[in-house]
Amino acid sequence: MEIHSVISESNSNFQIKLKTGETLEFNKILFATGSGRKAWNWLDALGHTIVEPVPSLFTFKISDARLENLFGLAFENVECSLVEFGYSQLGPLLITHWGVSGPSVLKLSAKGARELFEKKYDTTLKINFVPGMKKDEVRKKIEKEKELHPSKFVSKTPILGLPRRYWERILEIHFIDFSKKWSGLSSRDLHVITEELTDARFRIREKGV
Template sequence: MRKKPKIAVIGAGASGCFAALQIYDELQGLCDIQIFEKSKEPLSKLKISGGGRCNVTHNLFDPELLSMRYPRGNKELRWAFESFSPSDTITWFQKRGVTLKAEADGRMFPTTDSSETIINCFLDELKSKKIPIHFEQGLVGIYPNQIPDVNLNQKNGFRVLWEGGFEENFGTVVIATGSNRKVWSILEKLGHKIITPVPSLFTLTLENTDLVELTGLVVPNSEIKILPKGKPQSGPMLITHWGLSGPCALRLSAWEARTLFEADYKVDLSVNWIGGEKTQNVEEIYLSKKEKTPGDKLVPDPLWKLPNRFWEWILNESKIQPNKRYSDISKSEIRNLCLILTQTKLRMVAKGVFKEEFVTAGGVSRKDIQFQTMESKKTPGLFFTGEVIDVDGVTGGFNFQNAWTTATIAARGIRKTIVI
């Protein structure tokens, strides 16, 4: 009688644990799955996500729109999200007694607002399926076997070596180690191309500017780009004591991750504090008000929803005294005001840290992976999930959704390679 197929999942993070559970279900439990983790605890990123509340996914259900939230991997994930989407994530957790809720910005959290709810869900599932996690197991190497092992009931399989000299044979190996340079080095020896990793999702540290005196203010509809010809990113902008954060700044850091890295995070930025409004259009609005209502005080358009203190900063930058009426303002002052509103020039001098979350742009080349199965094109029997691949999303639950989706596709891909 043949033994159960042996499957090693390297990494006990979100994608690794989810992959193990999905593989178990796909193979109806007729397999020996083991998870190996280099640290002393599992699911560490889940624990700190969303300020400890765990931003599980995003309630963006259209695969086309969803894939556009990934600076790297959007083309590959476009199809993948047809296979396992945020709605499937919601259903998966719901079946296990975990209800998710969507906030105004689309981020989804457990209704308990606690990451422990998600972590316990995973650990309980792993325990009920008797899937062990072996901690403090640092990977040393993965070596494809040259001779088939009929007992593995799979392809030739692999000899997996751990720190301390321990080794074991597995028919299938799933790499779910996230951003791990040592593992990437091991994969390079197997013939995989590694796209040099650079940081993504970070805040923008600015050169000396009195803007930082407005720490804590949010400008709700901003647009930012790298000068001279960067692609603009939009969303709420949070002013911090070191510079800029919030969705708008973080999206820029993700989409321009490699550009910013190559510039050593020293670039000129242009910020439009009122979204996509053109300078000329705004100028025409103010000139019209100057002509038609000269006795009115100079105020921002209510649709812009600019905080009062921020408007005072705009006026100060424009060298316009507060409470001035349109009749007292020259056309050149109006022009300067509109330029500050729509084209504020700032200098970025360093990258900051986005809470404790860390995402990289880079990893195993997407060209080396068959995204219909997540199996390696270079090494049959080797599968990839999550951030070990050159795939990353903007903030908002998108990186976890990538973990759930690629883990599920890997599980289905593994099912196709194994005859029970």
Template sequence: MHNFDVIIVGGGASGFFTAINIAEQKPNLRIAILERGKEVLAKVKISGGGRCNVTHACFIPNVLTKFYPRGEKELKGPFNTFCTGDVMQWFADRNVALKIEDDGRVFPESNNSQTIIDCFLNEANTFNIKVIKQTIVQQITTINEEWQIETSKEKYKTKHLVMATGSNTKIWDLLKTLNHTIITPVPSLFTFNIKDDRINHLMGVTTEMVSLKIKNSNLKATGPLLITHWGLSGPAVLKLSAWGARELFDKSYQFQLLVNWTNDYVFDEVLEELTLNKQNHPKKTVYKQALYGLTNRLWQQLVLAAGINETMIWADVPKKLLVKLTEQLTQTEFYVNGKSTFKDEFVTAGGINLKEVNFKTMESKLFNNLYFTGEILNIDAITGGFNFQNAWTTAYLAANALATKF
């Protein structure tokens, strides 16, 4: 049986971040990372389209927590200890240059996730952190205040165990045997599958700002929208999917989506503006005069959906068709039938019940010397670097708490 001072289960972002931060404070400790796959840091590699969206440039803790549908309350204290600026400084201290893009997302200047991976691997090598791949944890037991981990290859023991496996159903099942409560995981951050003649041939069309609402629900979101070959995506959809993860799961991802292409204009305002436009530009062809910043292709599909043909001028549009066009602009109704994963990234809502974790140390309230970091917890965020920020912060707290025990 192999003995280590600290064993970290999970070779992802929070696992490496925990190990490195412990080792920097206590360089003589024997630390091991157990990774089930052939490669470590796989999620880091694909994040941000292969560029690694390290974090988001929101530097105020109480504002930052607002991006977390689950974990908002619990992360306030942790973010006041280790926040976005601390993460950026951490990488800067290791000669990893980061940049803030216009939308607030933070990436390495290299635009390559390998830069982040190399940083972690170099640090792990510097501190002799043992990385053991293709090791599947099969059983976890505690005997005489020691943790024993049985894997597909070897057995390990340690007094200090960190669970950093992300959304791993098998690990959650093992933790259930230790009487930890698992909030049933459901997908978060997904796109909407829609087949509708109004958008079927508009792949790649984007809008700057729309308002979305789930019909017969309180779920709503605003933001840019992207039309894809399978339906709708973009920040507004991803935000709505994150906040509505459980409710949409309960609906089996079948629901009516209302889209206001004008964002914050209400029905009466739009109808009044269209009526004025009819008075001011009576000879113009409706089909060719895109309004509200919409692309010509999108505008034309909405015009046709309202029953206005390609040659009709504003002067000839009757009141009932103006009403129909207003409806298309402010409350287009789409039937959503299923979801698709956002790029290659898979985030879940669910995990360790947050009431069973001490958020000053990330230690289990049920067991001494058992720690949780990252997405294994019932914490998730909208897209934009926020899920990684949770990983860095919780890993940092766990590492500091562990270092004080030696």
């Protein structure tokens, strides 16, 4: 059954004309258009406004030293945010060859699909690797680790469930030597670790797959 046209009648009924020439009449009709533009044209002819669709449910392309060669590394639960648009999403995160993916990213891309499209996918992604904890709580946790394990190597004792490879990358990026012990961490070291755990910012360059 192929539809030729849809007409709204003065008595609030609808006529559906088929390509066979047959005409069907209904008092209510439901459009399930998908991406079919022909159905959009029928809706437009009936007086409805069609909002042009944009891509949704995609990954983010990010070029950042913190992610390089860590593809396949997964985080069980993070909070991803598009700060510019005010959207956030909790969930698993996966580092890929081109950036980041996972349920948190895909759901976030759906929330901000239109704004991302309008910005040509150039904006900032914020990742909180310890959702549920305030920044000062994370700082106190790090200070406590320093107090309890002063002689341990920082590089060998990742905290708050962070994967070791990513923990080491944070230290490397901020020039915290792998041979440094917890007792040797400076106030600056404590600050940058806290920021990386709670407020890591990444520049989204493009839409991924």
